[in-house]
Amino acid sequence: MVVTFSVPNCLGGMPSSAEPFLLRMPYQVGDSVEYDLRQVTWMRPYGVALLLGACQRCAITLGMPVRLTNLSEDVMRYLRRVNFFRLASSWVIAANTSELGDDWRRSALSDSVLELLPITTKADIFAIIAHARSILQAWFNADTDDIDYIISLITEACSNVIDHSGESGFITIQKYQKATCIAIELVIADFGCGVATSLRRAHGAIAASNVGYLIAALQGRSSRQGMRGGQGLGAIQRIAIQSGGELYLRSGSASVLARASELDPRDALTRFPGTQIAITFISALPWR
Amino acid sequence: MRSYLVHNLISYLGTTGHDLILREYGQMAFPYLEQELVATPLHETLVLDCSGVRVMDSSFVEETVYELALRLLEGRYGERFLQMQEPSAAVRVNLEGTIARLKSHVTIVALTPEPALIGHIEPNLAATFHLVVQQGSLTARMLADTCGLEINTASMRLRRLYAARLLMRQEEVSLEGRLHRYMLPA
Numbered sequence: 001m002v003v004t005f006s007v008p009n010c011l012g013g014m015p016s017s018a019e020p021f022l023l024r025m026p027y028q029v030g031d032s033v034e035y036d037l038r039q040v041t042w043m044r045p046y047g048v049a050l051l052l053g054a055c056q057r058c059a060i061t062l063g064m065p066v067r068l069t070n071l072s073e074d075v076m077r078y079l080r081r082v083n084f085f086r087l088a089s090s091w092v093i094a095a096n097t098s099e100l101g102d103d104w105r106r107s108a109l110s111d112s113v114l115e116l117l118p119i120t121t122k123a124d125i126f127a128i129i130a131h132a133r134s135i136l137q138a139w140f141n142a143d144t145d146d147i148d149y150i151i152s153l154i155t156e157a158c159s160n161v162i163d164h165s166g167e168s169g170f171i172t173i174q175k176y177q178k179a180t181c182i183a184i185e186l187v188i189a190d191f192g193c194g195v196a197t198s199l200r201r202a203h204g205a206i207a208a209s210n211v212g213y214l215i216a217a218l219q220g221r222s223s224r225q226g227m228r229g230g231q232g233l234g235a236i237q238r239i240a241i242q243s244g245g246e247l248y249l250r251s252g253s254a255s256v257l258a259r260a261s262e263l264d265p266r267d268a269l270t271r272f273p274g275t276q277i278a279i280t281f282i283s284a285l286p287w288r
Numbered sequence: 289m290r291s292y293l294v295h296n297l298i299s300y301l302g303t304t305g306h307d308l309i310l311r312e313y314g315q316m317a318f319p320y321l322e323q324e325l326v327a328t329p330l331h332e333t334l335v336l337d338c339s340g341v342r343v344m345d346s347s348f349v350e351e352t353v354y355e356l357a358l359r360l361l362e363g364r365y366g367e368r369f370l371q372m373q374e375p376s377a378a379v380r381v382n383l384e385g386t387i388a389r390l391k392s393h394v395t396i397v398a399l400t401p402e403p404a405l406i407g408h409i410e411p412n413l414a415a416t417f418h419l420v421v422q423q424g425s426l427t428a429r430m431l432a433d434t435c436g437l438e439i440n441t442a443s444m445r446l447r448r449l450y451a452a453r454l455l456m457r458q459e460e461v462s463l464e465g466r467l468h469r470y471m472l473p474a
Contacts, residue, residue: 122310130305148342148378155309155345163311220389231346234389235382242381 003027004034004069011040011047015248015278016257018050022270033058038070043078045172045187046248046278048116052088052170053191057273059091068094082172083115112139114173119188125158128171139175139182146283149239150184153279156232157188164223165192165274182283183245191274195251198223211254211267218249218256236279245280289474290328291373292321295340307343314351321356325365331456333369333473335399338379346382346389354386357394360453369453369473371397372406380406395452403472405454416445417454425471429464446470 010020027033035055043051055066071079071094079085085094114135117128129151136147154171161169169190176183196213199206202223207213218237222230233249237258240247247258253271257264297308297317308317321336328334336353338344344353353372360370375383375398387394387407395407403421405414419434420426426434432442449455449470456473459466 122312125310126303126305129307129309133305145377148376149381151307151343152345152378152382155307155343156347159310159345159347231350231386231389235346235385238385239381 001031002034003031004036006036006038007040007051009039009041011051012042012044013047015046015250015276016255016266018047019269021047021050021054022272027058027062029062031062032064032067033062034067034069036069037072037075040075041072043075045082045174045185046276048079048082048084048172049170049187049189049276049278050272052084052091052116053189053272053274053276055088055091056191065091065093068092071095081113081115083117087116087118087170112175112177114171116170116172118168118170119158119161119190120168122159122162125155125162128158129154132173135173136184139184140283144283146243146281149243150186150281153186153236153239153281154188156235157186157277157279160232160275161188161190161192164195164198165190166198167192167274169274180284181244184281184283186279186281187277188279189274189276194273195249195275196254197252209254209267210252211256211265214249214251214254214256215263215265218258236277240279240281244282244284247280248278249275250277251275289333289335290324291335291337292324293340294336294338296320298341305342306340307345308341308348308352309343309345311347311351314348317348317352318355321352322359325356325360325368325370328368331367333371333456335371335373337373338376339374341379342376344379344382346386349379349383350386350390353383353396354390354392354394357396357453358392361394367456369456371399371473373399375400375406383407393452395454397454397472409452409454413445413449413452417449420446420449420455420470421472425469427460427467427469429467 008020010018058066114132118124132154136150137143158171167190169188171188174185195217196210199213199216199221207216218233220230220234237247241260249256253269254267255269297320300320301313301316325334357370383406395405395409398404398406428439428443428446431446432439450457455470457468457470460469
């Protein structure tokens with residue numbers, strides 16, 4: 001049976017606003033699944049991560065790729081621009097990937113996007129930061145401390161994928177030009193065991209709720225045995241917030257939004273595998 | 289004083305670029321740094337010259353600079369001192385963050401551009417440290433007279449900075465007897 005999900009237009013806003021997409025998941029073995037994206041007018045990196053994860057989980061469960069239909073030209077361009085179809089080639093068929101004109105080219109120094117890059121090994125992290133540095137230097141048109149802070153965010157988040165998820169992951173980065181600053185959005189995602197499972201395996205039941213595990217991780221609790229570890233999420237939170245930005249952490253059925261003024265934990269969300277992190281870093285440098 | 293160019297670790301570790309990252313690489317790098325500290329003569333300072341290093345992430349820094357400073361504080365390396373030179377802003381932030389998250393009393397002197405402290409230290413000790421730097425050297429009597437402190441209080445502050453490996457001291461014999469003069473390790 002073909003099961004068609006009409007994807008709501010919620011993949012282009014704040015991470016927490018993408019939850020409605022995750023509600024529409026029921027299917028069973030034997031079905032073939034289509035995601036109808038006709039309502040989707042805009043996407044952001046976090047929405048791309050969820051779409052990728054949903055397609056992956058669906059395809060693995062059903063043993064066949066998910067079909068994406070009715071993509072607008074803008075959405076199609078964006079997904080191609082971030083390398084979505086290459087990364088998701090095992091899990092996704094898009095109805096109209098061949099319809100983009102040959103005059104469209106994706107530049108390696110794209111003016112606002114660092115495309116989806118896989119995180120599979122520690123060697124990947126070095127390649128990612130080398131690539132990110134060249135992109136960031138082009139974006140900022142300067143060699144600034146902010147680039148180093150962003151590189152720190154990348155290494156911390158990517159190493160968490162390899163050390164704790166049990167799976168591979170990916171990263172994408174996008175620049176947003178504001179009136180007086182540049183906002184850099186980084187999304188790092190994996191579809192592995194998730195924070196709560198990782199911590200439970202190492203320490204047993206240390207929290208009363210799934211969101212409690214996320215908060216414990218932010219406070220430095222690590223699945224690494226011994227006294228060391230637990231630096232990554234805290235470092236990410238500190239750097240992002242000190243810049244004026246924020247950290248959104250979603251894992252399993254819980255999320256935490258960390259800003260300078262608040263910590264907004266949410267529990268009892270739709271269960272979704274792995275861990276997805278959206279980091280906003282604000283650079284006071286004006287775009288040149 | 290002995291200086292070690294931290295950027296050398298990049299080639300020793302077989303990585304590229306200008307960043308020192310990941311816990312495993314920190315664990316591999318630690319013996320190199322420890323070897324440098326042990327090779328530093330007693331009463332002298334190992335300066336970790338960080339010029340050219342853009343990022344040391346929190347995990348790397350925890351396994352290297354932090355661990356080295358912690359062991360030094362525990363007395364494992366005798367009367368030696370450790371400082372950093374030219375740490376980038378990101379290196380400083382990551383080291384400070386690591387020390388804060390570990391709720392540790394480790395504090396490190398950074399020599400760029402003026403001597404500064406990385407880590408948490410009580411305000412009165414920080415003020416004392418900066419006064420010593422400003423004056424070049426101080427005895428407890430000089431500190432007491434300058435700041436209007438009891439001699440015991442002044443002496444205690446200087447001893448604590450010495451115990452934290454932030455200041456060195458030299459013994460002098462004067463008409464007043466034996467005393468210690470405290471200064472920034474060279």
